[in-house]
Amino acid sequence: MTLDVLYFAWLRERIGQPRERIETDAATVRDLIADLSARDDWHAAAFADLAAVRCALDQQLADLDAPLEGVREVAFFPPMTGG
Amino acid sequence: MSARVQTPPFDLAAELAGFGAGAGAIATFTGVVRDDTGAMAALEIEHYPGMTERALSDYGAQAAERFNLTDWRIVHRHGRLAVGEPIMMVATAARHRHAAFQAADYLMDWLKSRAPFWKREIGHDGAARWVDAKASDEDALSRW
Numbered sequence: 001m002t003l004d005v006l007y008f009a010w011l012r013e014r015i016g017q018p019r020e021r022i023e024t025d026a027a028t029v030r031d032l033i034a035d036l037s038a039r040d041d042w043h044a045a046a047f048a049d050l051a052a053v054r055c056a057l058d059q060q061l062a063d064l065d066a067p068l069e070g071v072r073e074v075a076f077f078p079p080m081t082g083g
Numbered sequence: 084m085s086a087r088v089q090t091p092p093f094d095l096a097a098e099l100a101g102f103g104a105g106a107g108a109i110a111t112f113t114g115v116v117r118d119d120t121g122a123m124a125a126l127e128i129e130h131y132p133g134m135t136e137r138a139l140s141d142y143g144a145q146a147a148e149r150f151n152l153t154d155w156r157i158v159h160r161h162g163r164l165a166v167g168e169p170i171m172m173v174a175t176a177a178r179h180r181h182a183a184f185q186a187a188d189y190l191m192d193w194l195k196s197r198a199p200f201w202k203r204e205i206g207h208d209g210a211a212r213w214v215d216a217k218a219s220d221e222d223a224l225s226r227w
Contacts, residue, residue, distance in 0.1 A: 006131070008129060008131055008199070008201060009129055009201035009203070009213055010213050056131070056134055056199070059131070059133055059134035059137055059138075060134075061138075061197065075131060075134070075199075077131070077199065077201065078201065078213065078216070079196065079215075079216030079221075080195075080196055080197060080198060080199055080200055080201065080216065081195070081196075081200060081201055081202045081214045081215075081216050082159065082171075082194045082195055082196070082197075082198040082199075082200035082202075083114055083170075083171060083191055083194040083195040083198075083200075083220075
């Protein structure tokens with residue numbers, strides 16, 4: 001499937017781009033992270049500590065075990081610091 | 084009942100004009116850029132366009148239902164903000180003060196750790212550092 005993957009804050013900096021469109025067979029967010037991490041050192045560095053990674057699927061917060069079926073946009077970012 | 088994300092400053096008095104007509108109590112909270120170390124020049128706030136507006140609207144609607152609000156407003160800025168500048172505001176209107184205060188507190192707890200904003204401190208020397216999320220902010224959500 002085709003996914004738009006977005007990165008924010010220090011994940012964006014480590015990966016070196018704010019978004020990319022990818023082809024993947026990943027079934028869950030965790031599978032997608034494994035797929036991305038295998039692509040190059042920058043992705044691997046960004047996903048080195050999953051305790052510091054949050055995600056949203058089609059702009060709704062989700063956990064890393066969530067399935068990707070039907071999803072178009074995945075975003076990865078550190079814990080949020082609003083307010 | 085509205086949520087907005089913007090770069091320019093907001094005017095609290097203008098935001099409250101006509102807000103909460105008929106309510107018995109209006110509470111407001113304003114967050115301001117603070118410098119705890121004396122080394123900070125500004126804060127840079129990044130957000131997730133699209134999701135941010137949706138999340139703020141969802142949290143506002145949840146607060147309205149839970150606390151019987153007659154009106155609510157959230158304004159959150161992004162971009163580079165100097166120390167002392169306002170970052171964001173919430174206003175809540177209800178029949179009685181407890182509901183208005185509690186709803187504002189509830190909204191702040193949700194915005195702190197569930198709205199897609201990320202803060203970066205910019206020092207006087209130009210060095211930038213991402214602000215870590217606080218465990219206490221995460222814990223605060225369990226109150227609700």
